[in-house]
Amino acid sequence: MYLSATSNVDLTDTPWSMGIYDQSGRLVGKSCKSGRTCSAQVTLGSGAAPWYSAAIGLQAPLANESTPAGQLLRTASQNAPLRDIQARSAAVQPSRVLWGVDSCKPLTGDAAAAGDLYPQVTRMYGPPDFWGRYLTTTPNCPGISAAEVAAAAAHHLGILPIYNEYYCSAVAGYDVGVSYAEGATSAAAGLGIPRGTVLMIDIEPPGEWCSGGVDATFIEGWYDGVSGAGYSPGYYGDGTGSSTFGQAWCTAVADRAEVATGSYLWSFEPSLLGRYTRATAPSYDPNQVACAGRMVAWQYVLSSGADPDVDSDEALSKLPLWYP
Template identity: 40%
Template structure:
């Protein structure tokens, strides 16, 4: 199968939450989790979670979200450095992908994206960005960055938040069809359902190539 199903959550993965997903939706092949705690936004992943997920044969999709805007080359470098710092702190090996969480209401520009990608380039990690290609100005900023530096298009992996047809079980997941920028882009992940009622998770489909880069 070329596409893989999984979930993400801002809350810690406990055995109860894992079993909730297992019972209500199916076994997740991966689980998106945050690298550090951000008050009122996300709980940082713990060593216990890592063990629980890896013991369940569930890979981890690492997310960094301790920032509130995405403008300026130097700010892009700072977010990249902080993302890489937390990955190393947690023992994530090089060769894996790390996502920055860019919300639809964030200010973002091409310089920030270029700074983010440039800083990742020598680190051994692969850069990713969670984004909304419909609401907000991500798509314009991204295509501007690509026109300035083709390395953005070749190195960066995108995780699209649109469209949002709604949460489903693993078996009923839609065919992979995320919204994409109108320029060259590696859109390898799609968050197609948000805020499930049965468990505190979102549902996702990713390309097998991305699955191979997960922790």
């Protein structure tokens, strides 16, 4: 990943230099003495991306390059932290796109993940960065098991927790949202999911199977119940601005702006046709709500009983997944 910082003045004819720092205070790459921009390249591992900031300060005196020793000292000076810091930017966390799946069925039945869906998905599609699974057992899907949690830990796999223990048309009313949040946060605590992790509520579109549509008060109830327990509220729904969910979302955000800034959205639209592997996954492009909201995940293919029977997803690394 390439990082870039920009100053509002040209540093070329000044005593100042600019550098990019990671969250541990280490200078990333070399400090920059000329121009308005400074860039650095970093390699990100699995898990959440670190935070970075830029600073302007004095570079250590540069050595004479006429000798090999001088060249080494000059490189060391450029890699040394800046002194006498004059300005520092706010810390930012760059996002990268994670590839994953979600499933009704367990990802595996054993802690080594030697059988069932996990090795099948890895072999046919590629190794997932995360896996969406249900917190509790529903009429159609078993809740996540201890074996799945152990397998996720062994394979450094993020878990996207989903709550769906209710009739899909019953997604209206503040008290209903709070009640569902109580069930989800209780299940999350029982599984040992740390606070701060996102908990997604599954909001299906109204239609033949789900006759009722979500309303703004339900969204606010889920937000209050989940955030009040220390977790991060998330919403899986049709992210299209004109959809039932999209309209309810914007009504809730207009009433309470903190719902937008304190929640995460996962859209199942647009839903694409065909089979995609990790290597051929589409560019991240979920439908967006027509107001403020952090759209950080996209279910771009619905399984519909395919083999392997998983939905395909992408998510931004800022989504606070559970890493057992």
